Amino acid sequence: MGRSSKDKRDIYYRLAKEEGWRARSAFKLLHLDEEFNLFNDGVKRVVDLCAAPGSWSQVLTRKLRRPTDNGKSDAKIVAVDLQAMAPLPGVIQIQGDITKVSTAESIISHFEGEPADLVVCDGAPDVTGLHDIDEYIQAQLLLAALNITTHVLKNGGTFVAKIFRGKDVSLLYAQLRLFFDKVTCAKPRSSRNSSIEAFVVCEGYDPPEDYIPNMSNPLLDMDYDLYSNQLEGPNRVIAPFLACGDLSGYDSDKTYPLQLEGGKEYKYLPPTQGPINPPYKHACELKSASQLAKEDGLGHVVAASSSQISTNVVSTCSEPAVLSDEDRLSTQINTVSITPQSNDFSKTNDV
């Protein structure tokens, strides 16, 4: 299927290209804002964790950089990611791992004296396909974000983070409840029904009285207990659920015709921002140059040694196709240049 296939399958992917967002995730933040009014007038200082390729930062700049009387904006936006990100005017960028103390310290240094009004985190690990590990690492990203938040967020401020609704999600809810007045699990309509992804919106930052933020000891998720949060019993900490975004808007699971009713004529647009330096880039190059080590049928053949490999790369890397749940997975794995992700890609990371 040609390029239009993904466009048809995913209406928000298409809209993101049309409206110039770097990723379809932008709509998730917009839908969350519709429901929670995240960017009210008081909000000026924001941290965007796990920000690449930057669509949330785009939303933040459009919503917050309202020029003041002297023509300058008083908004401050700090964006952090492991990956490099194309620059955005008015956004301070930090490249680093948010679970690492040094990165956290450099974020904190930007908010000394003047705390942030809002912290958002859209972090998602590369899914391994091993369910429990993915869920754990996602939870650790969220807790690392919360740890940073406890250093920079003003009392009464808001924290929004991506969460995987998995088997131990109630442990995270229990942890978040200690720090915020109100914790809601929100699902924007732009996030697929089949996806386990949702967002926790934590309002009214109010840490326990004796709590002293400590960067050197990571927050850990909690344990099941006999009373309030049980593994198998009736009592569990479950954040109230809220579906957000207008019901009359687009449905991310629905198949739309390319020509939308009353819309402009359909035109294919290339994706706004492809993956930057995926880890498998070099392997892709080798594969397209037929230089991955091979086995010979009858005997043994010596494969290229390391020194040969680095000098012989010729072709450039084409963007690997993303496994969609639409196409025959089995044949795809064979034809795709390099399997880019676990096959769970569409389930969890619907960027």
Added chain:
Amino acid sequence: MFSTLWQSVPVTALHINDEYLYTGQGGTLSVYKICKGKPKYLEKRNVFNHAVIHGIKSFSLEEKQYIVLFGGKEMAILTIQDFYLVCHYKSKDWIWDVQPITKSTTLAIALAHNSCILFDWKKNEEICAFHCSIKCILYSAHFIGWNWEDLVLCAGTVFNQVVAWMPGKNKDVEQKIPLMLIPGHDGVIFDMHYNNQLQILLTASDDRSIRVWKCSMSNGNEQQAKCACVMYGHEARIWKVETLIVDGLVYVISISEDGLCITWLLSMNKEDIQFKVVKKLNLHSNLLSYASDGKDRFAVGCNNGAIYWYSLSEITSSNQCLEAAPFSKDQHGTPKIIKLLSLKAPSVLLYTDKGYVLCYDILLAKWKVVHHLSDYGSYAVMSVAPDGTLIAVGNTKGNVTILYLEKELNTTTLAKLESFSGKIQNISWYQKEMFVSGPSGQLNWYHVDTDVILVSKFVLPQAKHRWHMDALIVNSESQDHVICGDRRGSIHLFVNGQSVPVCTIHGVHGKHGVTSLDKHGNIIISTGRDGYWRQFCVNTSKIEMLTQHRAAQGMEWLENIKLENFRLYVYGFRGNKFVVWSKFSGNEMFSVTCGGCHRSWDFSTELSKFVFLKASQLNIVEVPENVFEESLVEVGFHNHQINCVRFLASYAHDDCHVDIIATASEDTKVIITKLLHNKDVCKAEVLHVIDDHCSNVRSIRVLTSSETDITKEILMVTVGGRATINVYNIQIQKLASNKVPCLVKHVATYKSGASPDMRFMDVAAWKSDNDGHMVAVACSDGKMRWFRLNDNTITLLSESRDTGHCYLVTSRINDHTLAAGTDGFVRIMTSEGSEVSRFRTNQSGVNAIAFCHMTFQGARHGCLATGGDDNSIRLTMLKFERGAVEEVSHCTVEDAHATQVTGLHLAESEFGAQLVSTSIDQRVTLWRISTFEDDDKTSLRCQHLGSKFTHIADVSCIDVIRDRYVISGRGFQVMT
């Protein structure tokens, strides 16, 4: 409540100790004893209720042997002898590795935030904990050494490097400075392995490479690791890597997400290391775990539940080729056709372009001229009868010579037939029947015994390539029927005495032709050059296709099938290789790079030979005696998420209980599995793998057509991506004596040409008034569609209006079609598509619906349960009256689960109804639905009775038959 009878979940851990193989699946440890080089199942033990086993190690202390298991935040130590639980530890953080410390009751535990605990398992207490000065989240960790003082922990960080540090050094320092940093990979590191003898560290990464580092970890000195080689060969993420040293040769074995298990051979030089790939096995599943015995054997565990068992020496041994003695080409010509013969001794038969028929005795290495057909030129067709005594050779002039071959290789000419006036296209044999194709589709059937009788003359229908490839005879209703497959890919049924076919399935095998036909009982199996094999049956002068199957990926040209120990093997070509592929294990059992399918070849397991002609050269390859020995220890199921599961049948016979289950998956397959339980053991057998969908399969609906004590007939409807419906007729034979316990017949297919991108999300089916069936489909374009199924056709009857939201589920309730979608509304409709009633039950997507009848306020009503993406379950009491539907009462359990509800089953009970729900939160919950009076008003109540944790991740569906429950997701589980 809910005890597990059987489950298939990913194999996440493997370990070999002495003569035992241990496996970890979910929280369950299984043990196999290795007898005569093969693991045999012994027993199972459930160790973790909640955590998944990710690692298994064994150690001994004071003559006693122990096994340590870890995964998630849990660790357990058991005695090997009797599985006595010595210690069960729950940590605060994720455990990546555990190392028993020699001659002590302690072990070191590596945690995910780059810290390490020294733990006394006898006393069940932590002794001390240390951190590395680089604090971050790890993707892997690996201990090197057995003593606490010089123990090295290698940590794989998110920023793609290995940080090695020593937790036991400098007792007084809480934060340890790293011993070395090893940057170089472009992706996170998933596994590490250190070989102390060679002083090399192997790392496997997200960047699809394995790197070999020269470094000495044992002396505890700060140093630099040198990258000695980078190995690219995998095409997806590499999960595990290990060395295996055999006879001084250094092998590396690595496994990856795309199913490749690569054996590399390293050659160590002073400065760098060279490598080559010795073997690439493709196991077609995500390979998660690996273990070896350190000598020769190793095991691989898969995401689909399969476990494979290999011997390094066997997989690395290359094919043995025999050199044939030369013969004079000048005198006898160049070979054109090659066949294998089993006479007194294994022999090769050649036809040369000078008309010679030569025979080569492989053991004696001697040539003999069998016959000279002086009037035959370079073109000929030659075919040997199954018993090896009759050779038929045809030429361009339409002549066929039949030679009778005696034991001493003397021949007599049995007959010289002038079959046609034109080129003989093909000759095939079926027992003593010979079929000869000539020009213009003429096909003659001869009976060959002491003399040759022309039995019948047939004509194949018009086609470009108009000749037969194979033919066989079936006797049905005391009439001789000939089934024949042709070069055009069609299959024909002829009746003796009638020249044109009585029935034709045109082009079933594509344009490149049918290659073979075989008969097994009443079933005919064909193979073709389209990569498929198909099953047929003959019924009253009609030939009907039952099912079609594909062999391995890339095997686009199938030649033949063979049944061996009730298992099916397919011969064919993949690229330039001849391959024997096992349907049972999905493995390649044998392969030879022979240059491809367009040359003359022959294969015989009786003679253990594969022969082929390449550049006019005769090649003889030995086939190992154990070609059909399977390396599969446990069968695997789906490679991806299972979307739907249904019981097809559940019955008792003798002292066993049988469950037949159908599962539909993201991997485009529908698998029918038989589970045989008796007292303590449960055996699973895959009966059918249905491969008709070309995109994901989302839902299955089953209708029982008839059921007795000995048989059950079912209509099964499957729907999925690319707007596809498939319908099957399934016959289950309950008696154990029956050879075919489950016969599957494909009845009909529907594919929407108009909108191929649409997904069919769910299906409901029922018997309609006039013979046929009705099918209602929930579609992703926001509409419901109704179809009529009549015989072999599915026709679209009507569709509803577009709600603007993707439909997710549908069901047939009291003559109405009920459907719900991502907008949280339930709609009740007529089959013409008009809406009878509509009400909102959930905030967002309705993933599951269930229905039963229940008495409410003294009247019979319908009770509907809906489970949503919003974690809630809503019960709605519905009154059906003269075509109208009215909501009488309802109740909602907001936090029924911690995550989206995905499966529901509702059944009327003595107190009202019983509901079972499943969710992504991996809990199966039982609810009691009852009524109560409140202020003169009757209301519904839903009470939580209990929950059970399941190791099935991404739970998608539940089905119930009597007291048996089956749930699906990443694997499936049967409970009672």
